[in-house]
Amino acid sequence: MTVVNLQYYAQLREQAGTSSEQFTTGASSLRDLYEELRVARGFSLAADALKVAVNAQFSAWDRPLRDGDTIVFIPPVAGG
16 A cells, blocks of 8 residues: 555545545556546546646656655646
């Protein structure tokens, strides 16, 4: 199991009901983690609609998870 720190913004924050949390997962990649969270938190966005950052750097979805990673799933933002 891996323990990661999650930060949520915009639509994901509203759906999760929190802006951050520590989460224990058996997922091996960022994509697997997001799918686990999508089911657990009821996220409506598919992974392909998001960008992901780990430890303040944009990352590929197949990046392996490491204990203590800080992960931010970044939804599309409408401006105006």
